[in-house]
Each structure stands twice: as structure tokens, then as C-alpha cells.
Amino acid sequence: MTDVVRLDAVSKVYGKGRAAVAALREVTVGVPRGTFTAVMGPSGSGKSTFLHCAAGLDVPTSGSVRLSGTELSGMNETRLTELRRERIGFVFQMFNLVPALTVTENISLPLELAGARTDRAWLAEIIRRVGLEGRARHLPAQLSGGQQQRVALARALVTRPDVVFGDEPTGALDTMxxxxxxxxxxxVVSELGQTVVMVTHDPIAASYADKVLFLADGRIVDSVTSPTADGIARRMTGLGAWTR
Structure with missing residues (x-):
């Protein structure tokens, strides 16, 4: 399978001299198209930095990041912003919805910002898939937390992105x-062929993925395919931490 996201020898160092901290160390990994990858690790392992570099939100100190073959290094912030808007979807722990916009308007916002035409059939399909048909005209304040996160997911999908990045997307939700x-x-991975990369601290959340990458001290130290929550929990215990 073709890698949608590809990191080659990516390092990220914050600060200089004795104050320098290496958040990522020579990370090389590919994320195949149409797969669900979870990223886990102890606090300070580099999970968030990994996501930020992979998504073009931060620039590596060294190494290469490619999105569907497009090299991100060397792009200025304007071009990176355009790329993120057009080809990457984001779902965060906080829903980041615009309070004054309806469900439909929040979902359509990336298209509006890009000056792109809204495909009404696709918009309706996304709203149906996330179970919000009866809520399309509601404002965020009229929705539960779970419904708001469904809006955020639909918003991430509406541009048909190459990849959706999730940063603790269920961290603010109750278990059910x-x-x-x-x-x-x-x-959306199994039926729509979408690619998802999700940072999480929750073994149950990670068990929904096809593959789990384990980070420690800025390096990928292990990976598991067809993961189970118990197996992930044991591996995390071996890494020595549960927190982000």
C-alpha cells in the first residue's frame, strides 16, 4: 500500500546548547493509505511532536516529511496552511466549533475558507454517517459533547482529506x-478508505486501530498490529507510564 504520510529520519530539537531538548530522534515510519494508526507513549515521549511534524504544524529540525509524496520541508507558512486546509483533517480533544454557526455551517467551514464549492451530496452523506441528520440546523450549544465531536469529525472529512489526524479526540468524552x-x-477507515492517525493515552481507544506505534524518548520503540486493549496495556506498563 502507498504511504500517505512518510517520515524519514525526522528529529525535532527545542532550544539550543545545554538547554536543548530532543523531542523526536531519527524517526522513520510510513502510514499506509486506508489504515488507522494509533500513537502511544509515556509523558514526554514525543507523541504530540510526532503529530505536529507529520501534519505540517511544526517543522522538523532535520529529516523529511511527505504527504502523499509531497515534501513539506521548504514550504513557507502560507503554502503549509493551504496544504493543511485542503489535504488534512484535524480532530482535537476540544471540539473547536464556532458557536454562532449551525452544524452544517461548522462542517462546511473548511470549504468556505478555501473558497471551494460545497458538494451538497457529500455533505449530506457525511452528516448522515455521523448521525446528525436531525441536528443539521442546531448550534453547538444545543448539542451534547459527543454530538459536538461528531460535528468536528464531519468537518475533518468534508474536504476528502488525504489523512485525518486526531489528538486525543475522545479525551473529553465519557466512556460510552x-x-x-x-x-x-x-x-470511515473501513468503509470510506480514509486514513486516520490518532494520538491517545487510552488502550481501549488504541485497540480500534489497525496498528499502534509506541514512542519513548522520542523514538519508535515498538509497534503492534491487530492490537487488543489488554495487549496495549501490558506494553504501556513496560514503557513505564500511562499519562500523556
Whole structure:
């Protein structure tokens, strides 16, 4: 399978001299198209830095990051912003919805910002898939937390991105609601062929993925395919931490 995201020898160092901290160390990994990858590790392992570099939100100190073959290094911030808007979807722990916009308007916002035409059939399909048909005209304040995260997921999908990055996307949800959202992420991979990369500290959340990458001290130290929550929990215990 073709790698949608590819990191080659990526390092990220913050600060200089004795104050320098290496958040990533020579990370090389590919994320195949149409797969669900979870990223886990102890606090300070480099999970967030990995996501930020892979998504073009931060620039590596060295190494190469490619999105569907497009090299991100050397792009100025304007071009990176355009690339993120057009080819990457984001789902964060906080829903980041615009309070004054309806569900439909929040979902369509990336298209509006890009000056792109809204495909009404695709928009309706996305709203249906996330189970919000009866809520399309509601404002965020009229929705539960789980419903708001469904809006955020639909917004991430509406541009048909190359990849969706999730940063603790279920961290603010109760257990049952979190499982509903994880089920939706699994569905968009299995049924729509979407590519998802999710940072999480939760073994149950990670068990929805096809593959789990384990980070420690800025390096990928292990990976597991067809993961189970118990197996992930044991591996995390071996790494010595549970927190982000």
C-alpha cells in the first residue's frame, strides 16, 4: 500500500546548547493509505511532536516529511496552511466549533475558507454517517459533547482529506460516547478508505486501530498490529507510564 504520510529520519530539537531538548530522534515510519494508526507513549515521549511534524504544524529540525509524496520541508507558512486546509483533517480533544454557526455551517467551514464549492451530496452523506441528520440546523450549544465531536469529525472529512489526524479526540468524552466516536473513526477507515492517525493515552481507544506505534524518548520503540486493549496495556506498563 502507498504511504500517505512518510517520515524519514525526522528529529525535532527545542532550544539550543545545554538547554536543548530532543523531542523526536531519527524517526522513520510510513502510514499506509486506508489504515488507522494509533500513537502511544509515556509523558514526554514525543507523541504530540510526532503529530505536529507529520501534519505540517511544526517543522522538523532535520529529516523529511511527505504527504502523499509531497515534501513539506521548504514550504513557507502560507503554502503549509493551504496544504493543511485542503489535504488534512484535524480532530482535537476540544471540539473547536464556532458557536454562532449551525452544524452544517461548522462542517462546511473548511470549504468556505478555501473558497471551494460545497458538494451538497457529500455533505449530506457525511452528516448522515455521523448521525446528525436531525441536528443539521442546531448550534453547538444545543448539542451534547459527543454530538459536538461528531460535528468536528464531519468537518475533518468534508474536504476528502488525504489523512485525518486526531489528538486525543475522545479525551473529553465519557466512556460510552467515546466508544461511539471511535466506532465512527473505525467506520470511515473501513468503509470510506480514509486514513486516520490518532494520538491517545487510552488502550481501549488504541485497540480500534489497525496498528499502534509506541514512542519513548522520542523514538519508535515498538509497534503492534491487530492490537487488543489488554495487549496495549501490558506494553504501556513496560514503557513505564500511562499519562500523556
Amino acid at each position: 460516547t467515546a466508544r461511539d466516536v471511535l466506532g465512527l473513526l473505525r467506520e
